[in-house]
Amino acid sequence: MKMNQLFYKRCLRMYAWYSSQRKIWGEPCPKTVAQCLRFILSIARLKFEFYFLDNLYLPYIEIAITTRCTLKCKHCSSYINTIEEKDLYSLTFEEFKRQIDNLLANVKKLHVLKVFGGEPLLNQDLDKILRYSLANKKISNVILTTNGTMDISDKLISIMKEHRKKMYVNLSNYTSNKELSPRLKTIELLNKCKENSIATIFDENLLWRETSEIKYSGRTPKEIRKYFFKCTKRCLHIKKWTLYPCPWAAMYDFKNLYLPSLQIVKNWSAWTKAGGGTIEKIDLSNPVKKETLVRFYSNSDYLACGFCSIIEDNLKKRVIPAIQE
Ligand SMILES: C[S@@+](CC[C@H](N)C(=O)[O-])C[C@H]1O[C@@H](n2cnc3c(N)ncnc32)[C@H](O)[C@@H]1O
Ligand code: SF4
Numbered sequence: 001m002k003m004n005q006l007f008y009k010r011c012l013r014m015y016a017w018y019s020s021q022r023k024i025w026g027e028p029c030p031k032t033v034a035q036c037l038r039f040i041l042s043i044a045r046l047k048f049e050f051y052f053l054d055n056l057y058l059p060y061i062e063i064a065i066t067t068r069c070t071l072k073c074k075h076c077s078s079y080i081n082t083i084e085e086k087d088l089y090s091l092t093f094e095e096f097k098r099q100i101d102n103l104l105a106n107v108k109k110l111h112v113l114k115v116f117g118g119e120p121l122l123n124q125d126l127d128k129i130l131r132y133s134l135a136n137k138k139i140s141n142v143i144l145t146t147n148g149t150m151d152i153s154d155k156l157i158s159i160m161k162e163h164r165k166k167m168y169v170n171l172s173n174y175t176s177n178k179e180l181s182p183r184l185k186t187i188e189l190l191n192k193c194k195e196n197s198i199a200t201i202f203d204e205n206l207l208w209r210e211t212s213e214i215k216y217s218g219r220t221p222k223e224i225r226k227y228f229f230k231c232t233k234r235c236l237h238i239k240k241w242t243l244y245p246c247p248w249a250a251m252y253d254f255k256n257l258y259l260p261s262l263q264i265v266k267n268w269s270a271w272t273k274a275g276g277g278t279i280e281k282i283d284l285s286n287p288v289k290k291e292t293l294v295r296f297y298s299n300s301d302y303l304a305c306g307f308c309s310i311i312e313d314n315l316k317k318r319v320i321p322a323i324q325e
Contacts, residue, residue: 010234010297011057011058011059011297012043012046012047012050012057013043014059014060014111014234015042015046015057015058015059015111016039016042016043016045016046017029017030017039017042018059018060018111018112019042019111019140020035020038020039020041020042021035021038021039024111024112024141024143024168025060025112025201049108054290055108056106056107056108056290056293056294057107057108057109057110057111058107058109058110058111058236058293059110059111059112059234060110060111060112060114060234060235060236061103061110061112061113061114061236061237061238061243062113062114062115062116062235062236062237062238062247063096063099063100063113063114063115063116063237063238063239064078064116064117064118064237064238064239064247064250065090065091065096065115065116065117065118065120065123065125065126065129066088066089066090066091066117066118066119066120066122066123067080067083067087067088067089067090067117067118067239068088068089068090068117068118068119068122069081069117069118069119069122069147070119070122070147070149070150070183071119071147071149071180071322071324072324072325073321073322073323073324073325074323074324074325075208075209075210075211075319075323076211077208077209077211077247077248078117078118078247078251079211079214079248079251080117080118081325082214082251082255083254087254088118089240090118090122090123090124091123091125091129092125093125093128093129093132095241096125096129096132097132098284098285099238099241099284100113100132100133100136100139101287102284102285102286102287102288103238103243103284103288104136104138104139105287105288106287106288106289106290106293107138107290107293108138109138109139109140110138110139110140111140111141112140112141112142112143113133113139113141113142113143114142114143114144114145114170115129115130115133115142115143115144115145116143116144116145116146116170119146119147119149119150120144120145120146121146121150121151121152122150126156127153127155127156127159130142130144130156130159130160130167131159134159134160134162134163134166134167135163139166140166141166141167141168142163142166142167142168143168143169143170143201144160144167144168144169144170145170145172146169146170146171146172146189147172147174147322148171148172148173148174148184148185148186148189149180149183149184149185150185151185151188151189152169152189152192152193157192157193157196157198160193160196160198161196161197161198164196164197164198164199167198167199168198168199168200168201169189169193169198169199169200169201170200170201170202171186171189171190171193171200171201171202172206172321172322173186173202173203173204173206173321174186174206174321174322175187176206176207176320176321177320177321177322177323179323179324180322180324190202206321207318207319207320207321208318208319208320208321208322209313209314209316209317209318209319210313210316210317210319211309211313212309212312212313214251214252214255214257214307215307216257216306216307217306217307217308217309219305219306221301224301224302224303224305224306225300225301225305227305227306227308227311228300228301228302228305229300230311231305231308231310231311233246233310235247237249237250238250238284239251239253239254240254241283241284241285242281242282242283242284243281243282243284243288243296244281244304245281245296245299245302245304246304246308248304248307248308248310249280249281249302249304249308252304252307253281253304257307258280258303279292279295279296279299280299280302280303280304281296282296
């Protein structure tokens with residue numbers, strides 16, 4: 001199987017870095033000699049596995065198991081606040097399982113699966129979803145991200161505790177937002193996880209960036225590609241039976257913006273044909289072929305990057321998290 005440079009850069013480098021340093025997130029950047037060595041060895045092993053054993057390793061995928069939420073944050077980066085009631089969904093366990101099974105049908109390992117939403121604790125099948133993800137030998141680590149407004153049941157705690165070596169609870173720290181104080185159980189949840197030896201990810205000083213309105217930026221295909229290369233986010237995202245390059249791409253599609261935009265971006269189809277191999281998203285209703293995943297990871301012409309404002313948003317002033325509409 002052929003694999004172009006981008007696939008190495010974006011996918012294998014991240015996987016090699018995370019697995020060799022036992023990290024679950026962050027940009028690959030070795031600092032000490034030992035770290036460099038581990039990283040290089042890991043890259044060599046992954047290349048060997050890919051070329052000689054035909055094994056595929058994926059670094060990170062997140063899945064929105066519900067778009068329902070207990071909050072309505074003005075600057076929600078997943079734009080959950082903008083979804084109309086009729087379009088909200090929650091996955092059943094069977095739907096979750098089929099999507100993950102189809103995604104991983106031809107994958108050797110996924111380093112991190114992040115389960116989030118919306119608010120994932122609102123999903124009635126969360127216990128089954130976590131149990132399945134944690135017992136799945138292809139998945140090395142599972143992160144559950146919650147906004148801290150709901151209790152984590154004893155049943156969920158015991159499932160997480162049983163697999164605590166690969167389980168992380170990412171507790172979004174909205175405690176600096178005093179308006180939310182009466183609704184937040186963040187500190188109790190932190191203590192509960194600690195008492196049960198479940199690892200937590202908690203940012204003491206969390207601040208947010210303001211988000212921008214979703215609209216087509218007017219970028220040309222060349223500018224779209226440039227934008228993609230500037231982006232440091234590598235947060236592949238599953239929404240409604242589809243794998244996208246990021247949650248923002250998922251949201252643009254959710255709002256049916258892609259097709260009309262194809263007509264706006266001049267010469268898009270001719271240009272991508274010339275570049276070859278463009279694949280914007282992957283359907284997860286059937287098992288995904290290895291070649292499809294490699295093409296997807298190798299792509300640098302995502303139409304979604306024509307809508308994105310993440311680079312401009314990152315320059316905006318920081319705001320208190322989870323301000324409500
Ligand atoms: C979209 S939320 C979904 C999970 C859950 N509802 C929560 O709020 O934690 C996923 C993550 O995005 C972060 N996030 C949302 N909007 C953000 C923004 N405008 N700036 C920075 N982080 C943001 C949240 O803090 C959370 O850690
Ligand atoms: S809690 Fe806020 S940031 Fe998290 S999904 Fe809900 S609206 Fe978005």
